[in-house]
Amino acid sequence: MRTLYPPVEPYVRHTLQVEAPHTLYVEECGNPAGIPVLFVHGGPGGGCEPWHRQFFDPDRYRIVLFDQRGCGRSTPHASLENNTTQALTGDMEQLREHLGIERWMLFGGSWGSTLSLLYAQACPERVLALVLRGIFLCRKQDIDWFYQQGASRLFPDAWQDFIAPVPPSRRDNLVQAYHELLTGDDEVRRLAAARAWSVWEGTTSTLQHKPALVRHFADSYIALSMARIECHYFINGAFIRPDQIISDAAQLKNIPGRIIHGRYDVVCPVDQAIELHHAWPEADVQIIPASGHSAGEPAVAGALLEATDHFAGQLA
Template sequence: MDFSRLRTTSKVTDEWTYPQGEPLRAGWLRVDTAPDHELYWEEYGRADGEPVMFLHGGPGGACAPVMSRFFDPDRYRVILFDQRGCGKSRPTVAADGPEKALAHNTTDDLVDDINALREALGITGKMHVFGGSWGSTLALVYAIRNPEKVASLILRGIFLGSKEDLLYMYQGNAATFADKPYGLTEPGAYIAYPDEWKAFVEVIPAELRDDMMGAYKAIFDSVPTTEPERQRQLQAALAWSVWEGTISNMIPAASDPGKFGEAEFALSFAQIEAHFFAHDLFLKEGEITDGVGALKNVPVHIVHGRFDQVCPLTQASRLVEALEATGTPPATYVITDAGHSAMEGQTVIALTAIMDGLPRI
């Protein structure tokens, strides 16, 4: 039998409109003391262009140069930066430990960091704010609190972060997995990725699987003193990271988890996410959907993959409903034939088209 014509990936290939550019400049910005949090940032495109603040996912996902390719370099001035605790920002969870990197690391802190970066880079007027997944959460919170600074919101893979959203991704059928591993006892992303789910669940002993996020966080919160303990913590971080990285793609590259399988990335990514999730993203219940009335003068553009298993499409539906209830429906709402990742071909096409079509500031 010949299966050679089957698609092996849904990731972006030749869908990019703009080439990969070099940063105009880069640097670190100190935004806090004790610990001395310093944000790493890069600027792409046109120095006098319309500013775009790019907010990466996770929390803890960090930026990469390829993220600048959604934007016309002759029009936009694109700011990429790594949020606290991850990427090239300092300190990081992987290099310096969670006691430093997770101190003063809340949603309020990240919103303040955006304003500090704006000021340091001389952005005085309105800017476009572009965010996906957790970046969409942070973008919404920022815009609700600072609508006068936002020309437009461009959001991908909406993440509202409610308890049910997190249970869908991390809990699923884990409590009954030992007795019925393929039983559809609860909703969850595991339904589409049973083998990958098995690897995620089996890190945790069966008696602790009633609370998968809590069990993982207990491992992350421990302070390893022996090599087996360090390996246990790394194993958990990699399992957490690879699970999310794999299910982010509608057609995952099973043999190549990419950065999600790298120890340094995984240690920061998993522990920052667990930290934020344990604190309900440091947001009040309903803070986003109840607060979107503040966006009446901010056009909101939404792109969401129909087959997204990290942030199911219902999260976009809830946001759209909240916007419509205020009398300001989204300026754009595109549902792509894609999963969660920003790096899937159909999503790249949609996001680039939105950026190309925005009214100029």
């Protein structure tokens, strides 16, 4: 099975001033003259990690990673002010112009697939190709599956920990109840809720339990941005129209793509990948056996590497 490319360090780091109060962290790795590729991280509210650089051949790609508003090393941390989907796609376009890139490939998983698709639909002429993993269409039924009823039946033990911060009388709308906790003035309750929200995602992201991944999601700094920003987006319907990605799929017609999805993805069930493929048949789809949601699942990572190698040859 394929393994990730060796670790690589950035050759330059940037900060990009966008709409106040936000400043984005940006880094570039690999070959400055290579095929430009933008790594679009998940969440919303996640951030880039060093291992994310390793999905690309550093000799053939100019690898750009950035932390979205309120995420990772971008500031202010976990801020919800002026934090919307339209703002993020605008930031991506501002970043492209700032770096002097005419067209680039997008690589995104989970929420990163959502944001990549929305950017590609808004700016199709700027996109060379899409490599997407763990498709998240961000519809009400997709959010309800994971945060109200659905995944709860597969992980009933972990679900009890997720709902614990919410009083029983408020559990008919958990996203709403969590939003009140995560934006409230009680710092102790806010952090406890953030950890419970984030650990639920970390626990369900892999086919086999990975304690190290759960510990990563439980880290207070990571949990606070993940929980606050995800909940902020989901209570607002991700700031998009119902079923917007499928409705606007015609905008993707001339963009080559690779859709990669774990068969047993509990966070974003595989029907979302199939629906996207039906609406965008020009993209190849791979359903990966014995795999869950995470990009770190060995077979999923192997498929992603094969995809980036394929496009390195196609786009050279």
